[in-house]
Structure formats: C-alpha cells, structure tokens
Amino acid sequence: xxxxxxxxxxxxxxxxxxxxxxxxxxxxxxxxxxxxxxxxxxxxxxxxxxxxxxxxxxxxxxxxxxxxxxxxxxxxxxxxxxxxxxxxxxxxxxxxxxxxxxxxxxxxxxxxxxxxxxxxxxxxxxxxxxxxxxxxxxxxxxxxxxxxxxxxxxxxxxxxxxxxxxxxxxxxxxxxxxxxxxxxxxxxxxxxxxxxxxxxxxxxxxxxxxxxxxxxxxxxxxxxxxxxxxxxxxxxxxxxxxxxxxxxxxxxxxxxxxxxxxxxxxxxxxxxxxxxxxxxxxxxxxxxxxxxxxxxxxxxxxxxxxxxxxxxxxxxxxxxxxxxxxxxxxxxxxxxxxxxxxxxxxxxxxxxxxxxxxxxxxxxxxxxxxxxxxxxxxxxxxxxxxxxxxxxxxxxxxxxxxxxxxxxxxxxxxxxxxxxxxxxxxxxxxxxxxxxxxxxxxxxxxxxxxxxxxxxxxxxxxxxxxxxxxxxxxxxxxxxxxxxxxxxxxxxxxxxxxxxxxxxxxxxxxxxxxxxxxxxxxxxxxxxxxxxxxxxxxxxxxxxxxxxxxxxxxxxxxxxxxxxxxxxxxxxxxxxxxxxxxxxxxxxxxxxxxxxxxxxxxxxxxxxxxxxxxxxxxxxxxxxxxxxxxxxxxxxxxxxxxxxxxxxxxxxxxxxxxxxxxxxxxxxxxxxxxxxxxxxxxx
Numbered sequence: 001x002x003x004x005x006x007x008x009x010x011x012x013x014x015x016x017x018x019x020x021x022x023x024x025x026x027x028x029x030x031x032x033x034x035x036x037x038x039x040x041x042x043x044x045x046x047x048x049x050x051x052x053x054x055x056x057x058x059x060x061x062x063x064x065x066x067x068x069x070x071x072x073x074x075x076x077x078x079x080x081x082x083x084x085x086x087x088x089x090x091x092x093x094x095x096x097x098x099x100x101x102x103x104x105x106x107x108x109x110x111x112x113x114x115x116x117x118x119x120x121x122x123x124x125x126x127x128x129x130x131x132x133x134x135x136x137x138x139x140x141x142x143x144x145x146x147x148x149x150x151x152x153x154x155x156x157x158x159x160x161x162x163x164x165x166x167x168x169x170x171x172x173x174x175x176x177x178x179x180x181x182x183x184x185x186x187x188x189x190x191x192x193x194x195x196x197x198x199x200x201x202x203x204x205x206x207x208x209x210x211x212x213x214x215x216x217x218x219x220x221x222x223x224x225x226x227x228x229x230x231x232x233x234x235x236x237x238x239x240x241x242x243x244x245x246x247x248x249x250x251x252x253x254x255x256x257x258x259x260x261x262x263x264x265x266x267x268x269x270x271x272x273x274x275x276x277x278x279x280x281x282x283x284x285x286x287x288x289x290x291x292x293x294x295x296x297x298x299x300x301x302x303x304x305x306x307x308x309x310x311x312x313x314x315x316x317x318x319x320x321x322x323x324x325x326x327x328x329x330x331x332x333x334x335x336x337x338x339x340x341x342x343x344x345x346x347x348x349x350x351x352x353x354x355x356x357x358x359x360x361x362x363x364x365x366x367x368x369x370x371x372x373x374x375x376x377x378x379x380x381x382x383x384x385x386x387x388x389x390x391x392x393x394x395x396x397x398x399x400x401x402x403x404x405x406x407x408x409x410x411x412x413x414x415x416x417x418x419x420x421x422x423x424x425x426x427x428x429x430x431x432x433x434x435x436x437x438x439x440x441x442x443x444x445x446x447x448x449x450x451x452x453x454x455x456x457x458x459x460x461x462x463x464x465x466x467x468x469x470x471x472x473x474x475x476x477x478x479x480x481x482x483x484x485x486x487x488x489x490x491x492x493x494x495x496x497x498x499x500x501x502x503x504x505x506x507x508x509x510x511x512x513x514x515x516x517x518x519x520x521x522x523x524x525x526x527x528x529x530x531x532x533x534x535x536x537x538x539x540x541x542x543x544x545x546x547x548x549x550x551x552x553x554x555x556x557x558x559x560x561x562x563x564x565x566x567x568x569x570x571x572x573x574x575x576x577x578x579x580x581x582x583x584x585x586x587x588x589x590x591x592x593x594x595x596x597x598x599x600x601x602x603x604x605x606x607x608x609x610x611x612x613x614x615x616x617x618x619x620x621x622x623x624x625x626x627x628x629x630x631x632x633x634x635x636x637x638x639x640x641x642x643x644x645x646x647x648x649x650x651x652x653x654x655x656x657x658x659x660x661x662x663x664x665x666x667x668x669x670x671x672x673x674x675x676x677x678x679x680x681x682x683x
Contacts, residue, residue, distance in 0.1 A: 002041075003166035005059035005124075006199040007132060008183055009052040010160035016246040018141040018155065019047075029138045030054060033131050038063045039124060046213050048252045049301075050184070053213065055199070059165065063121030070095055072113030075104060088113065128163055129172025129179070136175060150176040160184070160193070167198040185209025186252050188303040210303050211252045218248045222299060225256035226284075229297065233258060236287045237297055243278055250282075251301040258286075259315045263294045265322040268329055269421050275411050276321045283318065328406035337401040337422050345403060350473040354400050357465060362396045363516050364461040371509070372457070372502060379453045380431075388454075395435035395458045398423060402436070416440050431455075442492050449499045456500045463489040464513060471525050472518040490532040497555045506530075507553040526553070533558060539566045542682040549677035561675050564627035568635065575683050580638045580645075581672070585679035587650060588666040597667045603660040608647040612640040613664055620671050627675050634672055641668070 027045050034040045039060050046053040072078065072091035079088060084099055092099040095115040105114035136154060147157035152175055161179045163170035169181040182193040183202060189210045196202040203213070212218045222244065226237050247254065265273065270285075270292045277283035277296055284297035298314045300307060342355035351357065369376065369392055376388050383391070402408050402419035411418075420437030424430075431454045438455040439462055441447060450456040466489050470476070477486050497504045506529045511522055533555075534544050539562050547561045568574060591597070604610045616637060624630040650661045672678050 001061045002058040003061055003168075004199045005054075005056040005128075006162070006164045006202055007054040007128075008160075008162045008202070009132070009136065009158060010162075010184065011050060011052070011154070011158055012156040013049045014047075014156055014249070015141075016049075016249040018143070019249055020245055022139060022141050023047075026052075026139065030135055033135055033138075037127055037131055038066070038121070039127070039131075047215055047249070048211060048213060048218075049250050050252065051213075060124060061165065062123050063127075065121050066119050068117055068119055070115045070117075071105065071107050072102070072115075075111045075113065078113050091115075125165060125168070125170050128165070128170050129174060132161070132163070132172070133174040148176065152176075162196075162202075164196070164199055164202065186211050186303060188253070212254070215248050218251060218254050219244065222247060222254050222256055225254075226297070229256060229258050233295070234288065235293060235295065238274070238285045238287060240278060240284070243282060243284065246282060247299045251299060253301060253303050255300045255302065255304075255307065257298050257300055257307050257311050257314075259283075259296050259298055259311045259318070261294050261296065261315060261318055261322060265326060266292070266294055268322065268325055269417070271414060271417050272325050272329065272407065272411065273322065275414060276325055277318065279411075279413065280321060281314070281318060283314070324410065325407070328410055332402075332405040332407050332418070332422060333425055335405075336426055337398050337419065338404070339397050339401045341404045342400055348470075348473075348475075351469050354403060357469070358397060358400055360469060360516060361399070361461040361465045362393060364464050364513055365392050365396050365457055367509075367513055368457045368460060372453070375453055375500070375502065391429055391431050391435075391454060392457060394428070395432045395439075395454065396461060398428070398432065399436055399439050399458060399462065442495055449495055453500055456496050456502075460493060460496055463493050464510075467525065467528075468510070468514055468517045471528075472514075472520045474520075476524065476528070486528075487532060490529055491536060494532065494536055494555055498559055501556055503554050503556050505554045537562050539563075540569065540682075542680055543569060543676070546676040546678055546680040549680050550673050550675060552675075561627050564631055565676050565681075567628055568631050569681065569683060574635075577635050577638050578678075578681065578683055580641050581635070581678055583645065584641065584665055584669055588662060588669050589679075591662055591666040593666065593670060593673075597663040597670060599663050599667055600656075600660055603657055605657065606648055608640075608643045609661060609664060612637070612644045612668075615640050616664075616668050616671075631672075631675060634668070637668065641665075 027043075030043070030045070031040070034043075041056055041059055043054055043056040043059075046055065070091075072094075073087040077087050078085055078091070088099060088102070091113050092102050095102065095117065097115065097117075101115070103114045103116075104111055106112070107114075136158070137152070139155070141155040144153040144155050145157070146153045154175065158175045158177050160183070161174065161177050162181055162183060163172070163179050164181060170179060172179050181197070182195045183206060184191075184193050185206070186209055194205050194209065196205055206213055212221065223239075226239065229235070230237055273292060274285045277285050281298070284299075286293050286295040286297060296314075296318060298311070300310050302310060304310070339355065339358060342358060343353050345354040346352075347354045347357045369389065373385075377385070380388055398419065399416075402415060402422060405418055405422065407418045408415050416439050417437055420433050423433040423436050431452070434451065435455045435458040438450040439458045441450050441455075441459055450459050466484065467486055470484055470486060475484060475486075477484075482488075493504070496502075507522075507526055510525060510529075514520075514522055530548055533548065534541065537544055537559070543565050544562055547558060547565060550561070552558050552561060569578075599613065601610070601613065604613065619633045619637065622633065624633065644665075648661065650658060650665070652658050652661075669678075
C-alpha cells in the first residue's frame with residue numbers, strides 16, 4: 001500500500017553559502033536512507049531559508065516482507081563425534097532458534113549449517129523518525145551550532161518538525177523536537193502556526209501564508225520581476241548566477257526593487273561599486289549602454305503594499321558602504337603605489353616578507369624575459385629592448401604594492417585590480433597597469449587569461465615563484481588538501497603557456513630557476529606537474545601517459561603530441577593498425593635504447609626486411625608540418641611490418657642477423673618514441 005508522505009524540518013534562517021554548497025548532496029543522502037530502509041521511492045526536495053521539505057507522492061506504508069538466508073560453519077566443524085560444537089550452538093543462537101531447527105546446505109562445495117527465515121516488513125511510521133534523525137545528522141554544512149541544553153548540533157536551531165503520512169500524523173522526537181502537524185506562514189503574515197490535516201492542506205495553507213515553497217518558482221519570479229524593471233527603466237541588470245542562487249535561498253516571497261545612490265560615487269572604479277553591492281549587500285548592479293549607473297536592485301523578502309521604506313533603508317546602507325569606499329580610494333590615490341612597505345608584510349614563515357617574494361619573482365621574470373626575447377620583440381614591436389625590460393621589472397616591483405592600500409585591506413578580492421587603477425592614475429605605462437590587473441589570472445576553470453605577453457610573464461613569475469618557494473620549504477599539497485592553491489597555480493601555468501605558445505620545459509626551466517631557492521628534490525615538483533598534466537588534457541589517460549613516457553616535458557609540445565595521438569587513435573581503423581605495433585613493442589622490450597641501434601643493410605637476407613628498412617628510412621627522414629602527419633606516416637608502415645613478421649624470423653641462430661633485425665624494429669619504435677611510447681596505449 002502507498003500513501004503520500006510529507007516531511008518538513010523547520011529551522012531558523014539558513015545561511016545561503018554553506019547551504020548551497022551542500023545542496024547537491026541533500027537528495028542523494030535522503031535517497032540512500034530510503035534505500036537502506038527498503039523504502040526507496042521518488043520524491044521532491046524543496047527549501048526556503050526556514051524549512052527543508054521532502055515530498056513523496058507515493059510512499060510505501062511498510063517494508064516488503066523478505067527472506068533472509070544465513071550460512072554457518074561447515075558441518076564437519078559444527079559437529080564432532082555427532083555432538084554439536086560451540087560453532088553450531090553459536091549459529092543457532094545467532095538465528096534465534098533451537099539447534100534442531102537448523103538445516104544444512106551446500107556452499108562452495110561444502111556442507112554447511114543453514115537457516116532461512118522470513119522477515120516481516122516493518123511499518124513505515126515506526127521508521128520515519130529514525131530516518132529523519134539520520135538525515136539531519138548526515139547533512140554537512142561545515143560549521144554547526146548547539147542550542148539550549150541539547151548536545152547534538154545543526155547548522156541552525158531546529159524549531160519544528162512535521163511528518164504526515166496520508167492523513168495520519170507521524171509521532172516521533174528528534175533533536176529534542178517533537179513532530180507536530182503544524183507549520184508557519186511567512187513572518188510578514190503571522191508568527192502564529194497553522195495546522196494541516198494532510199499534505200494538500202499543507203501546500204495550500206503555506207501558499208496562502210505568503211510562502212513560495214518551490215525554489216524554481218522563486219527563481220522564475222525574480223527573473224520575471226527583473227524583466228519588468230529593465231523594461232520600465234530602460235536598463236540592464238547584471239544577473240550573477242551565484243548571487244541569484246543565494247537570493248533564492250534566503251527568500252520565501254521575493255520582491256525585486258530598484259534603488260538609487262548618489263552619482264558622486266560613480267567616480268569609484270566599477271568593480272568597487274559592484275563588489276560593495278554583491279559581496280556585502282547582495283544587490284544586483286545596473287547598467288545602461290554598457291556603463292554602470294547609479295542604481296541597484298535589491299530583492300526583499302518582505303510582503304508589503306508599500307516598499308518605499310525598504311528601498312530607502314537599503315539606499316542608506318549602500319551609501320555608507322560606498323562612502324567608505326570613496327574615502328579609501330581618495331586616500332590611496334593621494335598616497336600612490338609604493339612597494340617599500342612590503343618589507344613589513346610577512347609572506348610566510350621561512351619565505352620572508354612579501355617584498356622578498358617580489359624580489360624572487362623579479363629573478364624569475366628576468367629569466368623568462370631572456371628566454372622569450374624574440375616573442376616579446378614580435379608582440380611589442382614599438383618598444384626597444386630596454387623599454388621592455390623596464391616594463392617587466394616595473395610590473396613586478398609594483399605587482400603587490402596595492403596590498404598596502406586601504407581599499408584592498410577592506411576589499412581583499414580587489415587585489416591586483418586596484419593596483420591597475422592606481423597605476424593608471426599615476427601615469428604608469430599601459431602595459432604595466434594591465435600587468436598588475438591580470439597578474440592573478442586565470443582565477444578559475446573558466447576564467448579569462450592574461451591578454452598579452454607582458455601580463456602573461458608577470459602572471460607566470462608569480463605562480464612559478466609560489467611553486468618553487470613553497471616546495472622548497474616542504475609546503476607540498478597532499479591528498480585533497482591544497483591550502484596555497486598550488487594545483488590551481490600549475491593549471492594556470494599550463495593555460496598561459498599554451499595560450500601564448502611558449503616553449504616551457506617543466507624539467508629544464510624549473511631546474512634552472514630553482515637555483516634561487518633552498519635546495520629540494522626537483523623530481524617531486526616535476527611529478528606534481530605531471531599529475532596536473534594528466535588531469536588537464538581531455539584525452540584517453542593512456543594516450544597522455546604514452547606521450548609523457550616519451551620523456552617530453554615541454555608543455556606546448558606535450559599538448560601538440562597528445563592532440564596528435566588522440567586524433568590518430570580516434571580513427572575507425574586504429575585498433576587493427578595498433579595491434580601490429582603492439583607486437584613491435586613486445587619484440588623489442590629487452591632492447592637497450594641507451595645504446596646505438598646500428599642497422600647494417602648488408603646483413604639483410606630477405607626482401608621483406610629490405611623493403612621495411614627502405615620505407616621506414618624514407619618516412620623517418622621526411623619533414624612533417626605536424627606531429628599528426630608524422631604519426632600517420634609511421635603508422636602507415638603497417639603493411640611492411642606485417643610482411644616482415646610474416647616472412648622474417650627475428651630470433652635466428654646467427655647473433656649478428658638477429659641483432660640487426662631487432663635493431664631495425666627498435667629503430668622504428670624509437671622514432672615513435674620521439675612522440676609517444678606507444679606500448680602505454682590501451683585501445
């Protein structure tokens with residue numbers, strides 16, 4: 001039999017950010033509990049800041065009856081000389097029956113003790129309370145709190161719980177709260193509870209009580225209200241997806257309102273205004289013709305006939321925020337950018353001050369400038385060598401200077417960006433200003449990259465120094481822990497290098513740069529890079545491994561070789577072609593590639609080995625524009641290699657002939673290995 005089941009967990013207002021982080025796991029955790037209790041069924045999960053609701057349209061009123069089979073010790077162990085041993089008595093006790101009721105069965109070829117019992121399914125009402133308690137305990141929002149004298153904790157105090165199976169109230173007590181058949185409307189409507197007799201009654205009364213329970217509907221309401229405001233005011237609302245999700249999570253009856261602030265504050269950089277709105281007040285910025293305006297959108301959770309006071313209150317709060325920002329901004333412009341104070345800012349124990357980090361980055365960028373001198377001269381053709389050097393050095397020296405500004409002290413997320421504005425105001429070269437702005441890019445998986453080579457080198461210098469410096473003092477990420485975001489730093493290096501097409505060798509270049517740091521095992525850092533390489537590229541892991549196993553460590557070349565091999569391997573006939581070259585790998589597995597592989601044509605005895613050598617030599621000495629063309633040519637040797645295997649015996653008695661034939665095959669394999677160690681490929 002099935003009935004609808006409604007569960008509501010009423011709480012004090014949930015904080016949006018930790019709740020949204022756990023949100024993807026909530027339904028999975030409840031489903032697991034349903035399955036573990038043999039009550040699996042479809043359900044919906046709804047939430048507002050004050051309630052978590054689980055709605056089951058068709059919920060089993062009891063578990064199904066089931067048969068449980070128990071197997072005991074082998075009969076030879078359970079009985080000695082016809083008498084039961086402790087093993088037999090223990091099994092009977094476990095089954096809850098007398099020894100006479102225990103049967104026998106065959107398992108794994110042995111006769112063992114056996115008992116089968118029918119277990120009657122439990123009534124669902126008797127299980128729901130424990131299931132809800134387990135569900136609450138498994139939700140992980142990071143920090144939690146305790147309230148009253150109760151020992152267990154949750155993200156916020158639980159104030160009421162209700163469970164209704166059909167039209168029956170389900171009584172239980174969890175987290176020191178007894179289940180009741182009442183709930184609460186929107187606070188603007190009333191602070192008094194309302195009772196409900198069945199699920200449909202609950203949904204209707206909740207709606208009449210001003211609560212929009214369905215999160216998808218709240219989102220639709222907000223977006224519809226945004227469209228009306230945009231049309232009525234001829235503006236564009238900057239709809240941040242994460243901020244919108246927060247608004248949906250903290251409202252039960254959302255109402256979008258438009259507010260205004262003094263135009264004087266538009267002197268501030270747009271990012272400062274936007275940050276003040278989004279991060280601190282959850283406001284949406286407003287644009288017109290691509291420029292930020294002196295308006296904002298606030299989404300209220302109140303229900304009212306007149307929202308004037310709510311708008312004015314939010315305008316007052318934002319005005320105070322922006323006034324502080326303007327005060328900081330003017331002070332910073334007056335003081336200008338200076339890096340000398342960075343000597344007093346500690347970077348990390350064992351790595352000195354932030355100024356020390358800047359000096360290390362300066363050494364890194366000098367190395368990169370020399371390495372990519374030609375690239376720089378091509379990109380910045382109106383600058384001479386001295387000017388380029390000055391731009392890069394100035395960019396590095398000023399890169400962390402805005403850490404000393406009042407604005408960054410207040411809004412840490414604006415680090416780098418404020419340096420850009422202050423550098424522009426001070427008349428620094430445009431490339432210097434832009435480098436300060438882009439030095440931390442990329443910031444995320446989908447983040448933009450530095451827009452030019454100068455900015456790219458500044459960004460690379462910061463990331464490379466962080467890696468070398470932190471590895472040199474043993475701050476190496478382990479497991480999922482990466483407090484200094486070094487994995488992200490490696491991903492950033494890979495992306496920048498590929499974007500600018502810079503030949504950066506993660507073995508040689510890092511080794512050359514490491515001389516400025518405390519000595520450490522560079523192989524550990526190389527392996528760390530290779531782990532990220534394996535994660536970075538979208539290809540069969542065996543293809544990435546094959547290219548990495550070739551010894552290639554240049555990031556651009558690694559990328560091109562992986563893409564080339566991936567393209568070849570995706571061909572419809574590759575599996576058949578590859579079987580031939582797997583055989584090649586097996587034959588030469590004992591060949592020492594460290595020695596010269598000399599092939600003597602005079603020792604050829606049959607036409608097939610001559611034909612293979614001629615065709616291979618022709619293909620190996622051809623210039624190819626891409627790695628894919630070369631791989632295609634080498635894999636094209638399949639007919640000649642098949643003929644060789646069909647007509648030539650490699651392991652002959654004549655040692656010279658045998659070695660010559662092995663060397664011929666090994667030479668072909670070695671040519672492949674310049675791109676990839678193909679024995680690592682699995683198809």
